[in-house]
Amino acid sequence: MADKTNTIFRALDRKASAITEFTMRQYRTKISTWVVLITGLVIISLLMMFYVDAMQRDFESVDNDGDSFDSDGDSYPDGQERLYGTNPFSELSNPGFFDPPIPPDDPSVWIDEDDFDWNESPTGTRSVSVGYDDDGDCRTEDRTSSQKDTNDNGIDCDIELSLSLTGEFRYDVDNFVDEDPDDEAYAKEALHRASILGIGKLGFVFIISIFIPLFMATGLIRDEMNSGTMHYMLTKPIARTEVFFYRVIGYLGIVWPYLIILTLISAVVTGFAGPGDSLFRFAEFGIWLAILFAAMMATLVYGMLFCFLGVMWRYGIILAIPFAAWELGMALLSMGVPDAPILRFSVIGWALIIVDSASLIVWPDMTLLIYSGLSVEGTDSLGFESEELIGSEPLQYFYANPGLGNISPFLSMIIATVVLLIQAIALLFVGGAIFKGKEIE
Amino acid sequence: MMPDFHQEGQAETTQWQPEQKAPVILLENVSKTYGKIHALSGVTLALSGGVTGILGLNGAGKSTLFKILMGKLKPSSGQVRLFGTNPWKNPAPYARVGFVPEGEKMHDWMTAHDFISTFARLNGLTRDEAKTEADRVLDFVGLLDVAHKQIGRFSKGMRQRTKIAHALVSDPELIILDEPLQGCDPLARTTIMNVIRELGRMGRTVIVSSHILTEIERITEQIVILHHGRLLALGNLHAIREKMDNIPHRIDIGCDSPKELAKSVIDIASVHGISFQDPQKLTVQTRNLGDFHSHLPKTIVDGGHKVDSIDNPDDDLASILGYLTGGGGM
Numbered sequence: 001m002a003d004k005t006n007t008i009f010r011a012l013d014r015k016a017s018a019i020t021e022f023t024m025r026q027y028r029t030k031i032s033t034w035v036v037l038i039t040g041l042v043i044i045s046l047l048m049m050f051y052v053d054a055m056q057r058d059f060e061s062v063d064n065d066g067d068s069f070d071s072d073g074d075s076y077p078d079g080q081e082r083l084y085g086t087n088p089f090s091e092l093s094n095p096g097f098f099d100p101p102i103p104p105d106d107p108s109v110w111i112d113e114d115d116f117d118w119n120e121s122p123t124g125t126r127s128v129s130v131g132y133d134d135d136g137d138c139r140t141e142d143r144t145s146s147q148k149d150t151n152d153n154g155i156d157c158d159i160e161l162s163l164s165l166t167g168e169f170r171y172d173v174d175n176f177v178d179e180d181p182d183d184e185a186y187a188k189e190a191l192h193r194a195s196i197l198g199i200g201k202l203g204f205v206f207i208i209s210i211f212i213p214l215f216m217a218t219g220l221i222r223d224e225m226n227s228g229t230m231h232y233m234l235t236k237p238i239a240r241t242e243v244f245f246y247r248v249i250g251y252l253g254i255v256w257p258y259l260i261i262l263t264l265i266s267a268v269v270t271g272f273a274g275p276g277d278s279l280f281r282f283a284e285f286g287i288w289l290a291i292l293f294a295a296m297m298a299t300l301v302y303g304m305l306f307c308f309l310g311v312m313w314r315y316g317i318i319l320a321i322p323f324a325a326w327e328l329g330m331a332l333l334s335m336g337v338p339d340a341p342i343l344r345f346s347v348i349g350w351a352l353i354i355v356d357s358a359s360l361i362v363w364p365d366m367t368l369l370i371y372s373g374l375s376v377e378g379t380d381s382l383g384f385e386s387e388e389l390i391g392s393e394p395l396q397y398f399y400a401n402p403g404l405g406n407i408s409p410f411l412s413m414i415i416a417t418v419v420l421l422i423q424a425i426a427l428l429f430v431g432g433a434i435f436k437g438k439e440i441e
Numbered sequence: 442m443m444p445d446f447h448q449e450g451q452a453e454t455t456q457w458q459p460e461q462k463a464p465v466i467l468l469e470n471v472s473k474t475y476g477k478i479h480a481l482s483g484v485t486l487a488l489s490g491g492v493t494g495i496l497g498l499n500g501a502g503k504s505t506l507f508k509i510l511m512g513k514l515k516p517s518s519g520q521v522r523l524f525g526t527n528p529w530k531n532p533a534p535y536a537r538v539g540f541v542p543e544g545e546k547m548h549d550w551m552t553a554h555d556f557i558s559t560f561a562r563l564n565g566l567t568r569d570e571a572k573t574e575a576d577r578v579l580d581f582v583g584l585l586d587v588a589h590k591q592i593g594r595f596s597k598g599m600r601q602r603t604k605i606a607h608a609l610v611s612d613p614e615l616i617i618l619d620e621p622l623q624g625c626d627p628l629a630r631t632t633i634m635n636v637i638r639e640l641g642r643m644g645r646t647v648i649v650s651s652h653i654l655t656e657i658e659r660i661t662e663q664i665v666i667l668h669h670g671r672l673l674a675l676g677n678l679h680a681i682r683e684k685m686d687n688i689p690h691r692i693d694i695g696c697d698s699p700k701e702l703a704k705s706v707i708d709i710a711s712v713h714g715i716s717f718q719d720p721q722k723l724t725v726q727t728r729n730l731g732d733f734h735s736h737l738p739k740t741i742v743d744g745g746h747k748v749d750s751i752d753n754p755d756d757d758l759a760s761i762l763g764y765l766t767g768g769g770g771m
Contacts, residue, residue, distance in 0.1 A: 010567075018562035018571075029550040228546045232607060235511055236563035237536035342543055358480075440513040 015238055025252025036215045037258055044262055047203050048269050049402050051195040055273045059184040061112050064376050066384035068110035079110035085142035112153050112182045115371055127162030129155050131178045138176035150175045171371045186373055188275035190391025194338050196270055197282055197398035202293035206331045209298035210324050212255055217303040218317045220247050224312035225440055241432030248303050256300050263292040290358030294351040297420040301347045304424050306429030338403035353416035356402040357409035370396045454644035461544040463525030464489040465615050465646045471519030473505050480505040481670045492641035494648040494657035496758055497667035497743040503650040504543050507619050511540050541609030549593030553584055564611040578606040582636055598629020616640055618649040622656050634660050654758040673765050688690045692725045695750040709736045
């Protein structure tokens with residue numbers, strides 16, 4: 001019996017490796033393969049250029065709380081007057097009348113003077129207190145306790161972060177705490193993360209993963225059925241389902257290494273160009289790994305599907321195009337409404353869960369980063385209007401919670417992977433069965 | 442009914458064997474229709490051993506017949522058995538069959554050796570076994586010296602021989618060749634014919650199709666004639682030919698001096714008419730093609746004539762078909 005099993009596996013190996021190798025070599029001789037792969041490289045390179053450009057840009061420092069302005073014209077910025085408890089609206093009241101007199105600050109000192117200080121995120125229903133009043137305009141002794149604790153959590157000059165029972169994020173801040181963040185630092189961090197998510201989700205998991213199979217897998221069996229060369233393979237003692245499977249493996253033998261190279265290039269670019277003190281940012285390797293994995297799973301399922309459509313009908317690519325449009329809609333929907341039930345009827349919906357789960361693991365402070373940037377928008381107690389920070393909106397757009405409800409991100413990732421594998425196996429059996437019953441002229 | 446205890450457990454010990462006495466090929470009333478078009482209608486045929494020529498004009502159903510045999514097409518009705526098993530949706534019998542498909546299309550980017558050894562692995566051979574096997578079959582068809590050249594650079598004859606070599610991997614018992622001589626130059630034709638005859642001598646069952654009678658004639662006497670999807674005749678070519686002796690045949694001989702040649706040719710007994718339709722061409726009428734062809738070379742050599750071409754404008758097959766269908770012309 002052992003001998004027999006051995007023989008079966010060796011025969012399988014011979015047939016599998018023969019067709020897989022043949023398919024990979026055949027791809028290499030086709031110009032269309034190179035055109036498709038190079039086009040994919042160009043698209044990702046262009047997206048990467050936009051990203052690098054954003055990282056190189058200087059972002060104007062905005063005085064988000066308006067305290068560098070000298071309202072009363074006494075050359076003391078409002079922030080400095082507020083710190084020393086003098087009246088910012090009266091030129092007869094300023095720290096210059098102190099003994100000894102205090103010289104006025106340059107207005108630039110009061111720009112970006114109170115950056116975000118947080119290192120914790122709320123978990124469950126536990127709220128956390130973060131933030132530090134870097135410029136001291138909250139901690140000043142002139143303020144009463146109630147002025148220092150406007151969010152009423154019993155801690156002076158802090159920010160209270162909490163999650164509601166429905167999982168909604170709350171950012172409750174005392175006045176004059178972390179109110180004038182470093183715009184450039186924020187914009188770069190937010191745009192860096194938004195770019196990785198955007199390029200990863202739309203560039204890799206959608207565009208690359210759907211167009212490469214569309215052009216490369218639709219003809220995987222159909223082209224040879226049309227040209228008549230399929231006979232050389234099918235007159236050998238091999239089941240057609242096997243041929244279908246090994247051909248797809250051969251296609252993956254080209255596409256997966258390509259995806260690995262493309263992801264590696266992107267990861268290196270974002271590692272070097274990303275913001276931070278170190279020469280290279282290793283933080284995002286985890287997310288790139290998830291993007292690569294999601295793209296590999298998507299190219300597997302799409303490859304099986306398009307190969308099957310090609311077998312089913314001579315003009316299978318016509319069926320593949322509306323499907324690609326459907327997937328685009330689902331990809332966009334998943335960014336806004338990640339838990340929409342209709343997403344479960346797509347491939348991309350599941351593939352993006354892998355990326356979203358990984359971003360939750362790699363960037364636990366993500367929600368905080370988004371909401372703190374957005375929370376700067378509004379009118380403060382002194383009537384000063386400010387806008388949300390650059391980068392917070394794109395980040396909010398591309399970031400989504402994994403849509404499988406309140407479960408661990410690792411579990412979401414495993415569920416999504418299993419579902420994608422089931423989709424691939426189902427397509428293999430359907431495709432194999434259709435191919436088996438197909439007449440070949 | 443009492444269980445037969447003697448049989449119990451026997452299934453495990455005795456290996457399954459295909460029916461030994463089954464013919465290699467068995468078709469029973471096989472039809473294939475595409476809408477209103479009948480590609481094959483009611484073909485019944487059993488073949489085992491030897492070389493068989495399948496004759497028919499283009500579109501007579503030869504390729505359809507082969508594709509049904511190879512499980513590529515599903516018969517609309519009737520039974521097909523290849524080594525006693527139904528080939529549709531069942532690749533098992535292909536281990537014993539080699540198939541040379543019609544048409545020019547091949548994997549031009551591969552070398553002949555690559556092409557054959559890659560697909561040989563689908564017969565269950567290892568990489569090394571496949572390479573040895575590729576050398577063997579390429580040697581058999583006389584392509585060993587160009588084995589490592591790209592198929593794309595091959596002449597039509599070499600391509601056909603590569604396809605035949607591909608079919609001969611693992612030494613199949615049945616070899617089906619669909620129009621293997623089409624488009625080949627005379628030298629390649631001779632080589633391929635020798636290969637086919639050799640296979641027949643080795644005891645393989647060979648089925649070869651053609652629309653040119655003289656080609657088949659040089660390979661085998663056992664023929665099957667297909668016409669408009671129907672089986673028209675089956676048997677020995679000479680027997681069919683003898684019946685046709687009273688049908689006149691026309692032969693065009695292109696030469697430098699038709700009149701000189703005519704004087705020699707007229708002495709051949711089977712010639713019963715001569716005409717000159719072209720200054721460079723002699724047209725001979727005969728009622729016995731075989732006899733005429735056996736005398737003609739000697740006549741040409743003895744007379745020292747220069748002959749450019751010998752042509753049979755009344756396609757032999759067309760005249761046989763005409764005879765068999767009872768009409769005069771096609």
